[in-house]
Amino acid sequence: MTKGRAGEPLHVVTVCGVGMGSSLILRMTAEKAFAELGVPARVEATDVSSAKSLRPDVILGQGMHTSEFAGAAPVVLAVSNFVDAEALKRELEGPLREQGWLE
Amino acid sequence: MSPHLHVRVGVDVPGWQEAIRAACTPLVAAGVVEPRYVDACIDMVRRHGPYVVLAPGIALPHARPEDGVVGVGVSVAVLSFPVEFGHPENDPVDVVIAFGSPDSEQHIDLLAALAGGLAEGLADRLRAASDATEATKLVQEVIEGV
Known part of the structure; x- marks a missing residue:
């Protein structure tokens, strides 16, 4: 199954404690970053406990949360600044390339 | 209905719990949230960590709709002296933005507008605003039309 730039959208989950504040802001920032990278993505905001059952392609959140997700998704990335789309874009490039989701 | 907005500058608090309390109190006074919402916001950080510090110097405390939220509101407290929330990268914090929403939908446009503003240096x-009137205008410009 082809994903990423050439195929179906990546399933990206942004996490926080409640699932309706910080993670929502990170969702908006992530949507911008993925769009600028040209990688189709469906981004969903959720709380930490729900994220575990979703089996997404990418999990984004504060380091204190993503540490709980080691191995729960092909790409698990700790993000400290939830409003900086440029920084997120730079941090995503390497891991997305490794998965073959970005040329 | 436009969201309730409250902005204060020069807020003097000794620590992160008081910072959250200071940001939330105007929402209680306005009847936007019940008093128990303030404790729920503090408890959320105790249980899940200082993840609400979502960018350098900026915290966005909030809890769940069922923690006593009546309407949509946002209250900003700009602190005189930054406080530590215990975040490894984004401490210390001097802009605290508390919000409440009665469900998981009504605040989405408001947060989108705030996120856009914060990304562009709000x-x-x-921090540079000289008084609450000026600071209120700055936030109003960002959330205009929400």
């Missing part, structure tokens, strides 16, 4: 403009 926190620095708030």
Whole structure:
């Protein structure tokens, strides 16, 4: 199954404690970053406990949360600044390339 | 209905719990949230960590709709002296933005507008504001039309 730039959208989950504040802001920032990278993505905001059952392609959140997700998704990335789309874009490039989701 | 907005500058607090309390109190006074919402916001950080510090110097405390939220509201407290929330990268914090929403939908446009503003330097403009009137205008410009 082809994903990423050439195929179906990546399933990206942004996490926080409640699932309706910080993670929502990170969702908006992530949507911008993925769009600028040209990688189709469906981004969903959720709380930490729900994220575990979703089996997404990418999990984004504060380091204190993503540490709980080691191995729960092909790409698990700790993000400290939830409003900086440029920084997120730079941090995503390497891991997305490794998965073959970005040329 | 436009969201309730409250902005204060020069807020003097000794620590992160008081910072959250200071940001939430105007929402209680306005009847936007019940008093128990303030404790729920503090408890959320105790249980899940200082993840609400979502960018350098900026915290966005909030809890769940069922923690006593009546309407949509946002209250900003710009602190005189930054406080530590215990975040490894984004401490210390001097802009605290508390919000409440009665469900998981009504605040989405408001947060989108705030996120856009924060990405474009709203926190620095708030830090430089000379009084609450000026700071309120800065936030109003960002959430206009929500």
